[in-house]
Amino acid sequence: MRLGTVRRDGATRAAVGDDAGWVVLDERDAQELIGASDWRDRAAAALRHPARTAIDETDFAVPVPRPAKIFCCGLNYRDHIVETGRDVPEYPTLFAKFADTLTGPVDDLVVHDTAKLDWEAELAVVVGAEVRRADREQARAAILGYAVSNDISMRDWQQRTLQWLQGKAFDATTPIGPWIVTADELEPRDGLRITCAVNDEVMQQGDTAELVFDAADLVSYVSGITVLRPGDIVLTGTPGGVALGMPEPRWLRDGDVVTTEVEGIGVLRNTVRFE
Amino acid sequence: MRLGTVRRDGATRAAVGDDAGWVVLDERDAQELIGASDWRDRAAAALRHPARTAIDETDFAVPVPRPAKIFCCGLNYRDHIVETGRDVPEYPTLFAKFADTLTGPVDDLVVHDTAKLDWEAELAVVVGAEVRRADREQARAAILGYAVSNDISMRDWQQRTLQWLQGKAFDATTPIGPWIVTADELEPRDGLRITCAVNDEVMQQGDTAELVFDAADLVSYVSGITVLRPGDIVLTGTPGGVALGMPEPRWLRDGDVVTTEVEGIGVLRNTVRFE
Numbered sequence: 001m002r003l004g005t006v007r008r009d010g011a012t013r014a015a016v017g018d019d020a021g022w023v024v025l026d027e028r029d030a031q032e033l034i035g036a037s038d039w040r041d042r043a044a045a046a047l048r049h050p051a052r053t054a055i056d057e058t059d060f061a062v063p064v065p066r067p068a069k070i071f072c073c074g075l076n077y078r079d080h081i082v083e084t085g086r087d088v089p090e091y092p093t094l095f096a097k098f099a100d101t102l103t104g105p106v107d108d109l110v111v112h113d114t115a116k117l118d119w120e121a122e123l124a125v126v127v128g129a130e131v132r133r134a135d136r137e138q139a140r141a142a143i144l145g146y147a148v149s150n151d152i153s154m155r156d157w158q159q160r161t162l163q164w165l166q167g168k169a170f171d172a173t174t175p176i177g178p179w180i181v182t183a184d185e186l187e188p189r190d191g192l193r194i195t196c197a198v199n200d201e202v203m204q205q206g207d208t209a210e211l212v213f214d215a216a217d218l219v220s221y222v223s224g225i226t227v228l229r230p231g232d233i234v235l236t237g238t239p240g241g242v243a244l245g246m247p248e249p250r251w252l253r254d255g256d257v258v259t260t261e262v263e264g265i266g267v268l269r270n271t272v273r274f275e
Numbered sequence: 276m277r278l279g280t281v282r283r284d285g286a287t288r289a290a291v292g293d294d295a296g297w298v299v300l301d302e303r304d305a306q307e308l309i310g311a312s313d314w315r316d317r318a319a320a321a322l323r324h325p326a327r328t329a330i331d332e333t334d335f336a337v338p339v340p341r342p343a344k345i346f347c348c349g350l351n352y353r354d355h356i357v358e359t360g361r362d363v364p365e366y367p368t369l370f371a372k373f374a375d376t377l378t379g380p381v382d383d384l385v386v387h388d389t390a391k392l393d394w395e396a397e398l399a400v401v402v403g404a405e406v407r408r409a410d411r412e413q414a415r416a417a418i419l420g421y422a423v424s425n426d427i428s429m430r431d432w433q434q435r436t437l438q439w440l441q442g443k444a445f446d447a448t449t450p451i452g453p454w455i456v457t458a459d460e461l462e463p464r465d466g467l468r469i470t471c472a473v474n475d476e477v478m479q480q481g482d483t484a485e486l487v488f489d490a491a492d493l494v495s496y497v498s499g500i501t502v503l504r505p506g507d508i509v510l511t512g513t514p515g516g517v518a519l520g521m522p523e524p525r526w527l528r529d530g531d532v533v534t535t536e537v538e539g540i541g542v543l544r545n546t547v548r549f550e
Contacts, residue, residue: 068373068374068375069373069375071440074436074437074438089436090435091435091436091441092436093436093437093438094436094438094440094441095370095371095438095440096370096371096372096373096440096444097371098343098344098371098501099343100343100344100501100502101501113499157500160365160366161349161364161366161367161368161369162349162368162437163349163368163369163370163438163439164438165346165369165370165371166366166369166500169371169500169501170500170501171500171501171502224388225432225441225444225445225446226373226375226376226444226445226446227375227446
């Protein structure tokens with residue numbers, strides 16, 4: 001099943017989908033939907049009817065727009081770590097984002113005051129249940145599903161100090177979506193191709209089977225620190241191929257189109273606009 | 276004026292205070308109160324009546340319990356920076372906390388899975404208006420007031436990776452309060468003594484006049500990254516004297532009482548409890 005948030009008449013609505021298409025529901029977004037204890041039954045009932053609504057790509061908004069917590073994992077793709085000569089880490093490197101960083105799957109990325117704008121294609125994990133100090137199996141059971149994200153980074157701000165937050169916290173610069181594919185339909189450990197292209201050039205190509213800390217590992221680890229609740233998000237890190245890693249970095253420019261894709265989930269397509 | 280949140284009959288209520296004492300209001304907490312555009316008039320009207328309510332120290336809760344954003348500044352006391360041989364930084368080092376980290380001014384600090392528990396007395400800045408890309412004067416005008424906080428840190432977790440977040444994100448380990456003193460009554464640049472004691476031993480003694488980036492600087496800087504809204508919090512960093520800086524660190528132990536004070540605001544008194 002897919003869970004999305006769609007723009008309708010100046011507001012948003014939750015939508016559930018399958019291979020036949022989408023059904024728009026009454027809730028204002030997918031986060032409100034999954035907050036109801038009976039949402040799975042209701043979503044399944046909606047999908048039993050054959051009627052579907054055509055939804056334009058540009059109508060999709062942030063699926064879960066009000067996460068209280070977004071945890072991001074740093075260097076987490078094994079092949080990229082080995083390639084750069086580093087040791088595989090014992091613990092995940094974690095930093096935070098706030099909900100205001102999120103933006104829709106085809107929204108423009110409107111940025112200011114940065115000269116080193118970079119891309120980071122990521123698999124996003126969306127939490128579906130309250131979870132505290134969970135082991136791997138409990139953590140796996142608490143995962144609602146997966147989305148595509150891009151942790152667009154202002155490297156000049158990120159590199160001003162040792163803590164990365166300020167280069168990761170600009171408003172509406174982290175596209176996510178286009179929807180959530182529920183965890184029963186997808187196992188990132190089995191290997192999903194993840195790519196990022198700028199205009200027509202593929203910059204990143206990775207495979208989620210290479211994650212050092214996979215979705216269940218990260219949810220388990222974070223839940224040992226703080227409670228996670230429905231709609232909270234864990235970004236799992238990015239494979240090699242970011243501008244920062246190039247001998248002569250090719251930073252993002254006004255008008256660049258960043259296309260981010262995770263196999264089996266969907267595609268984000270965002271145009272950079274400098275203010 | 277002071278703004279607080281007090282526990283009453285299993286719930287919480289906002290309270291406003293002055294030198295004569297406290298008046299309990301209908302709002303569920305000080306954050307709900309300051310969300311109303313006319314709150315200053317209503318608070319002033321409440322304080323014009325002579326009637327006051329006696330409030331026990333243990334009745335105070337987190338003044339603003341639902342900040343969407345908590346920004347924390349690292350090394351920020353000039354004398355401590357110079358003392359440790361470092362250069363005064365050009366930019367503030369920022370990391371994030373989530374609202375779940377907050378706990379009341381005399382609540383127990385219930386911790387688990389850490390062997391290196393440390394204290395960090397801090398001046399907290401509470402935002403009172405929506406603020407984006409503000410200069411210093413606009414930022415100053417957006418400051419609601421000041422509270423006392425202690426960024427209790429799990430150094431073992433903090434030092435697992437380069438990013439500090441995981442040692443700063445445990446639930447209910449950051450006491451804040453005991454209330455907010457509004458900005459018209461206090462100017463931290465003029466110098467407020469800030470101290471932290473463990474049991475009866477004073478561990479930290481600083482002066483807010485030594486802040487490299489003061490409250491207005493930090494609100495201005497952060498607002499260039501992301502919008503801040505009423506109830507959001509900026510923690511301004513800690514002076515020297517933390518356990519981490521000792522040749523043989525004296526980590527916090529079960530039963531230790533951590534007393535944190537900022538002159539002109541108030542005192543936090545929290546007992547460490549290991550699960």
